[in-house]
Amino acid sequence: MSSFTISAAVLMISRPWFIMFLLCSGPLKAQLGTTPNIKHIVVGRCFNYITLVNPSLRLDCEEIWRQFEEAVVRQSSCNVTVEDYNHMFYAMAQTWPCDRFLFWSKTRTLMHIYTAVVPHYWTLEDTLVGYMFNDLIWCGQEEDSGFDFSSCPDWSACRNHPVYSLWRQASQNFAEMACGNITVLLNGSIVNAFSRKSMFGSVELESLNTCRVDYVNIKVVTNLDGPFIESCSEGSIVDLIQILQSRGFRWTCTDNEETLMILQCIKNPKQASCQTCANSLSQIKSLTLT
Ligand SMILES: *[C@@H]1O[C@H](CO)[C@@H](O)[C@H](O)[C@H]1NC(C)=O
Numbered sequence: 001m002s003s004f005t006i007s008a009a010v011l012m013i014s015r016p017w018f019i020m021f022l023l024c025s026g027p028l029k030a031q032l033g034t035t036p037n038i039k040h041i042v043v044g045r046c047f048n049y050i051t052l053v054n055p056s057l058r059l060d061c062e063e064i065w066r067q068f069e070e071a072v073v074r075q076s077s078c079n080v081t082v083e084d085y086n087h088m089f090y091a092m093a094q095t096w097p098c099d100r101f102l103f104w105s106k107t108r109t110l111m112h113i114y115t116a117v118v119p120h121y122w123t124l125e126d127t128l129v130g131y132m133f134n135d136l137i138w139c140g141q142e143e144d145s146g147f148d149f150s151s152c153p154d155w156s157a158c159r160n161h162p163v164y165s166l167w168r169q170a171s172q173n174f175a176e177m178a179c180g181n182i183t184v185l186l187n188g189s190i191v192n193a194f195s196r197k198s199m200f201g202s203v204e205l206e207s208l209n210t211c212r213v214d215y216v217n218i219k220v221v222t223n224l225d226g227p228f229i230e231s232c233s234e235g236s237i238v239d240l241i242q243i244l245q246s247r248g249f250r251w252t253c254t255d256n257e258e259t260l261m262i263l264q265c266i267k268n269p270k271q272a273s274c275q276t277c278a279n280s281l282s283q284i285k286s287l288t289l290t
């Protein structure tokens with residue numbers, strides 16, 4: 001149901017905003033500081049989630065915030081480990097139904113359209129932690145009890161970046177929970193559609209449990225106008241299939257599934273490859289009008 005992809009300069013995660021952040025954060029040393037009003041945003045999103053999105057969850061949003069703050073503040077901004085978030089994750093334990101887990105890498109925009117029309121899928125962004133922290137930045141400062149709102153270090157500048165550590169653990173938890181048939185949405189218009197540096201390749205794949213997962217259904221999708229670089233039988237996706245096979249997973253792989261292409265055509269109906277579809281639609285229209 002929810003798959004969250006983060007990609008960092010070093011590690012690509014399967015939570016989307018995270019990926020953007022990482023990709024954009026290349027050579028700069030310092031990034032923006034902690035997102036203003038972070039407490040109101042995080043606690044507000046939490047209440048929104050447990051009240052409107054998933055009212056069956058009985059969790060304490062104030063306590064989750066306290067544990068988050070505890071992990072981050074009074075630490076040097078590059079010194080927050082995955083373990084520092086243990087108490088927070090403990091306070092927000094959540095389970096997800098099988099057969100709905102969607103992982104993705106470098107397909108964030110299409111993933112959002114896809115999950116909007118196929119609400120069956122869940123990504124990391126649909127989990128409480130993904131929902132609460134999506135698109136936010138934070139870091140603490142040593143010898144101070146607050147967040148640093150003026151600047152936070154770049155991902156690549158730290159081994160234990162507070163934002164990265166949280167997403168890494170969230171991705172790992174998400175993948176460990178994955179069960180039944182899972183889906184992986186990869187971008188065939190780039191080299192290394194399956195990257196060992198991505199959050200999917202570095203964290204999530206490792207954390208999938210052979211006993212819990214029935215099938216890994218890979219969907220490779222290219223841009224309508226290409227480039228057509230990788231596919232189920234070309235490039236890094238072959239490596240992914242080999243890894244899955246050697247670990248004993250059953251898998252399927254589909255190139256450019258029709259639904260995914262049609263969704264791209266909606267955004268860009270003038271594209272040559274969309275014309276067949278557009279022509280039959282206008283035929284239907286003229287038939288109904290006459
Ligand atoms: C990083 O954190 C550890 C444990 O919390 C602490 O012992 C160490 O002094 C910290 N290092 C820096 C540079 O803040």
Ligand SMILES: *[C@@H]1O[C@H](CO)[C@@H](O)[C@H](O)[C@H]1NC(C)=O
Binds near residue numbers: 106107108109190222
């Ligand atoms: C593939 O990745 C490129 C480069 O990041 C991006 O512009 C494009 O939208 C992606 N294609 C799909 C189908 O997600």
Ligand SMILES: *[C@@H]1O[C@H](CO)[C@@H](O)[C@H](O)[C@H]1NC(C)=O
Binds near residue numbers: 099181214215217
């Ligand atoms: C799981 O995937 C396999 C292979 O694609 C398919 O045959 C099977 O029907 C799927 N099961 C469910 C519950 O979706």
